[in-house]
Amino acid sequence: MNALTLWFHRMGSPPTFYAFAERWRPWFLWSGLLLTVVALAWGLFFTPADYLQGDSYRIIYIHVPSAWMGQFVFAVMAVSGFVALVWRIKLAEIVSLASAPIGATFTAIALATGSLWGRPTWGTYWVWDARLTSTLILLFLYFGVIGLSRAIEDRRKAARAAALLAIVGLVNIPIIQYSVYWWNTLHQPSSVRLFRGETTIDPSMLWPLLLMAVATKLYYAWSLLGRAQAMVLEQESGKDWVRQLATADRNA
Amino acid sequence: MNPARQRRIWMILLILLGAGVATALALTALQQNIQHFFSPSDIAQGKAPVERTFRLGGLVEEGSIERVGEGLTVRFVVTDRFRLQPAEFTGILPDLFREGQSVVAVGRMRDGVFVADEVLAKHDETYMPAEVADAIARARVKQAAEAAGNDGPAVPAAASDDPSTRY
Numbered sequence: 065m066n067a068l069t070l071w072f073h074r075m076g077s078p079p080t081f082y083a084f085a086e087r088w089r090p091w092f093l094w095s096g097l098l099l100t101v102v103a104l105a106w107g108l109f110f111t112p113a114d115y116l117q118g119d120s121y122r123i124i125y126i127h128v129p130s131a132w133m134g135q136f137v138f139a140v141m142a143v144s145g146f147v148a149l150v151w152r153i154k155l156a157e158i159v160s161l162a163s164a165p166i167g168a169t170f171t172a173i174a175l176a177t178g179s180l181w182g183r184p185t186w187g188t189y190w191v192w193d194a195r196l197t198s199t200l201i202l203l204f205l206y207f208g209v210i211g212l213s214r215a216i217e218d219r220r221k222a223a224r225a226a227a228l229l230a231i232v233g234l235v236n237i238p239i240i241q242y243s244v245y246w247w248n249t250l251h252q253p254s255s256v257r258l259f260r261g262e263t264t265i266d267p268s269m270l271w272p273l274l275l276m277a278v279a280t281k282l283y284y285a286w287s288l289l290g291r292a293q294a295m296v297l298e299q300e301s302g303k304d305w306v307r308q309l310a311t312a313d314r315n316a
Numbered sequence: 317m318n319p320a321r322q323r324r325i326w327m328i329l330l331i332l333l334g335a336g337v338a339t340a341l342a343l344t345a346l347q348q349n350i351q352h353f354f355s356p357s358d359i360a361q362g363k364a365p366v367e368r369t370f371r372l373g374g375l376v377e378e379g380s381i382e383r384v385g386e387g388l389t390v391r392f393v394v395t396d397r398f399r400l401q402p403a404e405f406t407g408i409l410p411d412l413f414r415e416g417q418s419v420v421a422v423g424r425m426r427d428g429v430f431v432a433d434e435v436l437a438k439h440d441e442t443y444m445p446a447e448v449a450d451a452i453a454r455a456r457v458k459q460a461a462e463a464a465g466n467d468g469p470a471v472p473a474a475a476s477d478d479p480s481t482r483y
Binding site for chain 1 (some may be wrong): 332336339355373412420438440444447450
């Protein structure tokens with residue numbers, strides 16, 4: 065067994081996972097906060113104003129990283145859901161379910177900030193074009209996953225049903241990504257391109273955006289591990305290691 | 317890998333494939349409805365539903381904006397660089413409305429003129445500081461002057477004469 069597989073197997077054990085999360089969460093939190101402060105200060109005060117939109121373009125530093133996270137978290141949710149369905153690993157179920165509220169929040173932030181930007185730029189808060197509509201569907205898919213996981217009594221069955229919805233919902237991700245190329249939309253195409261085409265945002269404006277993308281991922285790691293810890297404790301509430309943890313906590 | 321897991325993997329991939337194909341078929345069937353707007357070429361080719369309200373999208377043709385009298389009525393021409401479509405709008409235009417800017421207008425055809433009830437500005441994916449936009453505009457004017465073989469006083473280019481005309 066190679067080191068990575070071994071690590072995954074060890075992580076599957078709740079006490080090991082709990083200790084791992086306990087150890088790394090502060091790092092994710094503080095590095096994430098630090099990066100957020102640096103990136104936002106840079107983006108809001110030290111980048112030049114846009115030639116056409118003036119200062120209102122600065123909402124990009126919240127809007128775009130949130131939109132990226134909305135899709136990224138959904139992908140994580142679907143992949144861990146896949147692992148949960150095939151290998152029946154409890155921790156994968158937990159990671160999948162714990163991701164849903166975080167991704168939903170990021171998607172909601174992307175929709176709200178986009179709407180606030182749309183009013184001065186386009187002249188409207190909302191249009192039913194393909195990009196906006198598919199992003200709204202993403203939010204509803206998150207709601208569906210959360211709702212489904214709460215609607216079924218048996219915890220593991222609930223997790224599996226939600227995982228299946230997450231996997232099917234994955235179909236929506238390329239639609240969001242390519243909607244601006246496949247159809248006429250009011251929303252503009254991507255300014256930042258990783259693989260094909262050129263990035264059409266000036267380098268002086270790009271760096272804080274990329275920093276925010278890293279910062280939001282660190283925040284996600286922190287939030288996910290915290291939620292997963294709580295769910296692991298709930299699931300293992302009768303076990304010895306949890307009892308020991310609780311007594312240690314009381315004595316401290 | 318044990319057969320039960322293998323079977324589950326195939327099941328999931330099959331479900332994903334099914335969902336993907338179903339979505340692709342639905343989107344292809346709805347192609348026309350998902351288009352947010354029609355271009356002047358679509359109107360010329362009879363693809364736009366000209367008998368009812370629809371959205372027209374394109375660039376505001378340079379030099380075409382014309383105010384009618386004292387009121388709020390504005391006439392302009394929308395182009396996709398292939399066809400021209402005259403349009404008319406009475407009301408307050410978005411700040412970004414200018415020549416060479418992409419717009420999406422809601423309205424209907426009346427005697428060959430698109431009468432808009434609402435005009436929205438479409439922003440493109442270009443983000444840059446004003447100095448960069450000016451530098452690009454200056455370089456373009458210089459290039460054009462060199463191409464024309466005269467290096468006389470260049471016409472000062474407005475910042476709107478820039479890549480935002482890309483559509």
